[in-house]
Amino acid sequence: MLKSGKFTDKKILLIDKDQVKTNDRTWCFWEQEPGFFEQLVYREWSHLDFFGEGFTATLDVSPYQYKMIRGVDFYAYCFSEIARHPQVEKLFGEVKGLARRNGKVILHIDDREMDLGDPVVFNSLLKEKRSKKDIVLLQHFKGWVIETETPFFDPGKATLMDFRIDQRHGTSFVYVLPFTEHAALVEYTLFTPALLKDEQYDEGLKSYINEYLGISTFLVKEQEFGIIPMSNRIHHFYKDGIYNIGTAGGQTKASTGYTFRFIQKQSDQIVQALINERPLSSIPKPPSRFRFYDNTLLHILYHDQLPGKQIFSTLFRRNDPRRVLRFLDNESTLADELKITSSLPTWPFLKAAAKTIFP
Template sequence: MTTPVHFDYIIIGNGLAGLQLALKLASDSYFKDKTIALIDPSEKNTNDKTWSFWETNPSQWDHLAYRSWQKAEVLTTNKNISLNLSPYSYKSIRAIDFYTEAKAQLQHHNNIHFIIEPVISVVEEKLIRVKTTNNTFTASHVFDSRLPESFSSEVKDHISIIQHFKGWVVTTENDAFDIDQVTMMDYRLKDGDQTSFIYVLPFSKTEALIEFTYFTEAVVDESIYDTYLKQYIKEYLNIDRYAIIETEMGQIPMTTYNFSKFNSGNITKIGTGGGWVKASTGYSFKHTEKKVAKIIENLKLGKRPSHGLFRRKYRFYDKVFLKVLQDENHKGEWIFKQFYDKNSVQTMFRFLDEESTFAEELKVMSSLFSWSFISAFFKTL
């Protein structure tokens, strides 16, 4: 099939946001006559990350879930908090499974084209001109998941925390993991006074993803993650013999940076490059699903695709939270202990999903009542 040079929509980046958007466009008959290109330098044929999220059943993602759990725990230095998640489930999807499924579905549509090339530039004229290493394409609208070029130089002027982590998928000879319960945060092993914790996803009694995660302003050397992972496995999981079968590392921006300023009538920033990562948690899977649905609604109503993607009050809540972490990074353990100890997990999930009532928001914020939050509140006004 010959690849055209002009498209109604070009999606730059075949990651979570780009593929979710393409799937929604492809499944809606309203867009059946629209030509769509997905441009990415990668074939997306490796398992480069794991997405975890909570949701109620049934879900369009159930068949892709590698594992799901109905129980969770948050462990602090002085309290263990057990969480019954019902009616929610905590789910995990391997990126390779999502990529494979999305590509298989999209390849059935003749109006969708995959272009495996790096994008060099995007120029907004009457038509948007997208230049790759080998070609130049035009589009009526471009959805761009790349981080803005100015982000790295401008982000220092905003409240910004990096969620950075390294994880090992390990296998053991004997049963070592509770397959019914995910460890969302374990603060018993920390790197000094920084907000850092262990995250454990048990895939079976003998296999689990174990990650050491930071919420800090600066990253650390890779060997630091290794040191804490080894210590946790030996001293807290009491495992002496294990094999590492997969490794993943990542950095997720948790920031008040205004990505929306890069949206125009003809270019919409999406995914991480559009500020779709929840600033206070780093979660993105379900937020992406909601924002994609809003874009589809806007397109069908003739509105700017980026219209109404963000709600101001939740951005303010995130800003206060990040300000506390920036000014007093050691408070992370206390914050999350208060979150899950003083509120039901269902309330917390609705709050973090930006679906809470005002009464629930008051309850959540009151559970964090302290001078640190009062100070952050007034600093961020």
Template sequence: MKHYHYIFSGSGLSALMTVYKMALLGKLTDKPILLLDSSSKQQNDRTWCFWEKENGNWDTIVSKQWDSAWFHGEDFKKELDFGSYKYKMVKGIGFYSHILSKLTSYSNVHIVQQKVTGFTDYDTHVQVNTKTENYTCDKLFNSIYNPQTAAKGKYPVLQQHFKGWFIKTKMPFFDESKATFMDFSIPQKGNTRFMYVLPNSPNTALLEYTLFSEHLLPEKEYDTAIKEYLLNLGITDYEITETEKGCIPMTSYPFWKNNTKNILNIGSAGGWTKASTGYTFKNTDKKTEELIDFLDKETDFRKFYKKNHFWFYDLLLLNILYRSNEKGSSIFSAMFKKGKASLIFKFLDEETSFSEDLKVIATCPKGLFVKALMRNIF
């Protein structure tokens, strides 16, 4: 069996970002590394959005950014003031191409298209099995999410599931300077449902039908919802140029408890997704920084975790949405109707002070959160 210093099972966002940053810091020169994934990463399979202040490290692959956006509640419409933040979009294919073009210059980094079927920590090393071959390594980074892991715990698990259409209209329709951040004016049907509209030009946009709920929908229902939304906007003459769909776990389950001495769960498999929103890109950017710093100091992966008060805030919201899934619209609408978008962004990035936390929390429906707090205490 071939032996590597590091193996990454799954070569998605978290794995590629980690290896890329190692490369930039000169930490790859003496370590044989293997990335295993069933996908070749040659397709635009997803879109990531995130907010940050002014310029950032990923601006070269940002395909579009917005300085402001619309928020639609069930009974109001508000233009959000982002302050110094910008809302940025990165396409999957742009990210993959950027990272992989860098990594191909390293002879010690091997990228293999194989499906991982299992792995075992033998204390002195880890064995990784694929459908066609077995490997060993000193350390394994696993980003392959197993839905059954969180389902076995006591923590609520929701899904952020979505389908998006990239469309091109015959006539100019969109204001490309403003996105629609969340539109809750669509029928909720007992769930938390909203639309994103991310215009790239007056004639092109990504429209994404998104739910926070426990169960997925039949494929046809996502398409029907997008068609109805376009019709309500007055858009009837358009071409669908691309589609995307996905499902992101939303849970406060302590994934770090499944780490071993030599196996570290990363990405969604490690709980790197922001539990209350499903946002992944910015959280992964931060976690990879923490991980690379950790690797310079520690060898036991069981020590890599952090549980803070933001984890508890997320737990309360998920507790509410798990029990009363239709409440999402009223919660997010209250936050953005009463609060400043820039402060909410800072809060969701887990960068606020306690006094700023209180300002955001004060905008939320208090009865719902008090009940959730009591359930978690008792």
């Protein structure tokens, strides 16, 4: 909104728990063209290693670039830009309630109640009330930025997925993002209904670094931990007088947890609608077939009907990686999707599809 220059006459209130300044997370995504946050891209790769079940390859995804943005750079840039615009007010505290009441928006933050009048409200706080029909997998991950004395890494390529690790907890893989020959982010990722104990993430990381990277001596420079819910629940863009964005507005892909680029695409649609004075209800929803695909795969992973290791290995072994990335971005054609679906094991997916349609 600020970059567009079209909202200089509007007051904007930004509410957050605190002003984060640490490198507490990393966002990874792929694009063919420079994106809105291009200047923040810390590293990018067009060649990605994949280690799966009966399939190992270096994938050439060009013209896509697999990009990485560090949290600390993102926060610094955004708050610096926001500070240049006096019409933006920042309010920090824990939001305990937000609702419309008698035509007004009432905010409960920390121990205060505030009447905000009648603004347009965008909310990214996820508050879930689950039913028995809901499937919820957690994508949870712990990452270490490690540094070595001797060169170990190839900065020219990253590891997208390495499934060689133990799968006893469920679908588990590691990805590796090299910064230099001496430093990389190593991320241990799982798709399971429950979290692990903290020491189990550490054990998984140590084991992978020692056994598969062949590194016995290293220094942990930074750590990060995150949880992304992967659910078949419908998250409404507009509900009770409030527009929901981010994961709260359904921008997390249910089958993979990818969120960052979906948020950017939705944000652009919202701003264009506001600039052109179109109702936000005119923003098109993603084609329903993608939700069907996601829920089918989510059903299989949740009920452990096929190992995730086998599914993703088959997906990349039998398809051009660019087709897979288009599919995961909800930008594939029906022809792409026919090739994708026909490459996967037929019977388990048919059964899961039937359960998805007729729960």
